[in-house]
Amino acid sequence: xxxxxxxxxxxxxxxxxxxxxxxxxxxxxxxxxxxxxxxxxxxxxxxxxxxxxxxxxxxxxxxxxxxxxxxxxxxxxxxxxxxxxxxxxxxxxxxxxxxxxxxxxxxxxxxxxxxxxxxxxxxxxxxxxxxxxxxxxxxxxxxxxxxxxxxxxxxxxxxxxxxxxxxxxxxxxxxxxxxxxxxxxxxxxxxxxxxxxxxxxxxxxxxxxxxxxxxxxxxxxxxxxxxxxxxxxxxxxxxxxxxxxxxxxxxxxxxxxxxxxxxxxxxxxxxxxxxxxxxxxxxxxxxxxxxxxxxxxxxxxxxxxxxxxxxxxxxxxxxxxxxxxxxxxxxxxxxxxxxxxxxxxxxxxxxxxxxxxxxxxxxxxxxx
Amino acid sequence: xxxxxxxxxxxxxxxxxxxxxxxxxxxxxxxxxxxxxxxxxxxxxxxxxxxxxxxxxxxxxxxxxxxxxxxxxxxxxxxxxxxxxxxxxxxxxxxxxxxxxxxxxxxxxxxxxxxxxxxxxxxxxxxxxxxxxxxxxxxxxxxxxxxxxxxxxxxxxxxxxxxxxxxxx
Numbered sequence: 085x086x087x088x089x090x091x092x093x094x095x096x097x098x099x100x101x102x103x104x105x106x107x108x109x110x111x112x113x114x115x116x117x118x119x120x121x122x123x124x125x126x127x128x129x130x131x132x133x134x135x136x137x138x139x140x141x142x143x144x145x146x147x148x149x150x151x152x153x154x155x156x157x158x159x160x161x162x163x164x165x166x167x168x169x170x171x172x173x174x175x176x177x178x179x180x181x182x183x184x185x186x187x188x189x190x191x192x193x194x195x196x197x198x199x200x201x202x203x204x205x206x207x208x209x210x211x212x213x214x215x216x217x218x219x220x221x222x223x224x225x226x227x228x229x230x231x232x233x234x235x236x237x238x239x240x241x242x243x244x245x246x247x248x249x250x251x252x253x254x255x256x257x258x259x260x261x262x263x264x265x266x267x268x269x270x271x272x273x274x275x276x277x278x279x280x281x282x283x284x285x286x287x288x289x290x291x292x293x294x295x296x297x298x299x300x301x302x303x304x305x306x307x308x309x310x311x312x313x314x315x316x317x318x319x320x321x322x323x324x325x326x327x328x329x330x331x332x333x334x335x336x337x338x339x340x341x342x343x344x345x346x347x348x349x350x351x352x353x354x355x356x357x358x359x360x361x362x363x364x365x366x367x368x369x370x371x372x373x374x375x376x377x378x379x380x381x382x383x384x385x386x387x388x389x390x391x392x393x394x395x396x397x398x399x400x401x402x403x404x405x406x407x408x409x410x411x412x413x414x415x416x417x418x419x420x421x422x423x424x425x426x427x428x429x430x431x432x433x434x435x436x437x438x439x440x441x442x443x444x445x446x447x448x449x450x451x452x
Numbered sequence: 453x454x455x456x457x458x459x460x461x462x463x464x465x466x467x468x469x470x471x472x473x474x475x476x477x478x479x480x481x482x483x484x485x486x487x488x489x490x491x492x493x494x495x496x497x498x499x500x501x502x503x504x505x506x507x508x509x510x511x512x513x514x515x516x517x518x519x520x521x522x523x524x525x526x527x528x529x530x531x532x533x534x535x536x537x538x539x540x541x542x543x544x545x546x547x548x549x550x551x552x553x554x555x556x557x558x559x560x561x562x563x564x565x566x567x568x569x570x571x572x573x574x575x576x577x578x579x580x581x582x583x584x585x586x587x588x589x590x591x592x593x594x595x596x597x598x599x600x601x602x603x604x605x606x607x608x609x610x611x612x613x614x615x616x617x618x619x620x621x
Contacts, residue, residue: 091607095579098560099481106480108473110490116497314502405519
C-alpha cells in the first residue's frame with residue numbers, strides 16, 4: 085500500500101499536469117475591462133431610473149416611510165421573536181416587496197419559490213412545495229400558503245407547474261409567468277397581472293382573496309435600491325452612542341447577466357433586532373486584514389439601521405466570504421450571534437450562502 | 453467612460469497581466485473546465501478592477517482575487533445547476549475495463565471529477581497551490597479541522613481509485 089506521502093505527491097503531479105492543459109493565452113483582462121465598462125454604464129442607467137421613480141411615487145413613498153415608525157417594538161429582548169420580525173398591517177396582512185413592487189399577503193403565509201426562466205429558456209419551478217417558516221426553518225408542506233420569489237429553493241425543478249392545482253393559495257412575485265387567468269380546476273384559479281416590469285400572480289380558490297391581494301399590488305420606492313452595479317459598502321454613524329430604532333434588510337444576489345446585483349428581498353425589522361445586531365457585531369471576532377474586502381461576487385445583504393434625528397448605520401454582510409462589515413470598515417466573523425436577529429422569515433428563502441464555504445446555520449443551502 | 457482612474461487602471465493591468473496565467477491554471481484545476489475557468493477569472497477580475505485601489509493596498513491581493521475566482525465559479529455553477537446533472541461527473545470511472553492499466557494521473561483526474569466542489573477546492577489549494585491548512589480554512593471559511601478532513605477524504609478516495617484496500621490488505 086502506498087504511503088500517504090506518495091498519494092500526496094500523486095495529487096501534486098496529477099493536478100500540475102491538469103493545470104498545464106489550461107489555455108492561458110485567452111484575453112481575460114481585456115474581457116474583464118469590457119465587462120467593467122458595461123457594468124458601469126448599467127449602473128448609471130439604473131441610478132437615473134431610480135431618481136425618476138423617486139419623483140413619480142413620492143407620495144406613496146411617504147406613506148411607506150411611515151411604516152418604520154409603526155414598526156417600533158420593545159427594546160431589550162434577548163432574542164427577537166416573531167412579532168418583531170415583520171410589521172403587521174391592519175387585518176393581519178404583511179407587506180412583501182419584489183424590486184419596486186409591493187403587495188399585501190396574509191401575515192401567516194410562509195416564503196417559497198416562483199417559476200423562473202433557466203439557461204435553456206424553459207421556465208421552471210425549483211423547490212416547489214418547500215416553504216420557509218417565520219423562524220427561518222424550511223418545511224416541505226404543499227398545504228401551506230406562501231409568497232414565492234424567482235429564487236430556486238432546490239435543484240429539483242418542475243417544468244409542468246403551469247397547470248398544476250395547488251393544495252394551498254400562493255402569491256408569486258416577479259415570476260416568469262404570462263399574464264392572464266388560468267383555471268386550475270376544482271375552483272382554483274391563478275390570475276397574473278403586471279405592475280411595471282414585475283408580474284404578480286395569485287392562485288386561490290377564494291375569488292375575494294385573489295382580488296384583494298392583486299388589488300394591493302402597487303409600485304413603491306422602498307428603502308432598498310432594486311438593482312446595484314456593485315455591492316454597497318458599510319457606512320454611517322460609528323458613534324458608540326448610536327441607538328437604532330429600526331432596521332431594513334436589503335438582500336441581493338448576482339443578476340442573470342452577472343454584471344450587477346438584483347434586490348431579492350426587503351424586510352423591515354424593529355428596534356429589538358436592530359439593537360441586538362449592534363451589540364452582536366461589537367462583540368464579534370474581527371477577521372484578518374486580507375480575507376475579505378466587502379461583498380465579493382456572491383450573495384450579500386445591506387442592513388440599514390436608523391436612529392433618531394436622521395442618524396443611520398449600514399452594515400454589509402458578505403455571504404460568499406462570510407463576514408459582516410461595520411461602518412468603521414472592520415469585518416467581523418459571521419456567526420450565529422451576528423445573523424440571528426435579522427436572518428428571519430423570507431430572507432432564508434433567498435440567501436443560501438456559498439456551498440464552498442461554511443455559513444451560519446440560519447441560512448439553509450439549496451437542497452439537491 | 454471607464455470607471456477607474458488611469459493610474460489605477462495601469463496598476464491593475466500590470467498586476468493582472470502578470471497573474472492571469474496562474475489564475476487561469478488555478479481556476480482550471482478548481483473547475484475542471486476551460487470555459488468555466490475563463491468565466492470565473494473574468495468575473496473575478498471585473499470585480500477586482502472596480503475596487504482596485506483598496507485591493508492593491510492589501511497584504512495579498514492574490515488571495516482576494518483567488519477567493520473571488522472560487523466564488524464566481526460557485527455563482528456560475530448555481531445558475532446553471534438547474535439543468536446540470538452531476539451524475540455525468542461521477543460515472544466517469546464506471547464501465548472501465550478492470551484490466552486496463554490506470555495511470556496515477558488519470559486516477560487523480562477521476563477522483564477530482566467525483567469530489568464535491570468544496571472538497572475539490574480544498575484539494576486544489578493544498579496540492580496545487582501548496583497552501584497550509586490554516587490558509588485553506590481561511591479561504592474556504594471553515595475550520596482548520598474541516599479543511600484537513602476534506603483533504604484526508606480525498607487521499608482516501610485516491611487510494612481506492614488506485615485499487616488499494618484502505619486496511620492495507
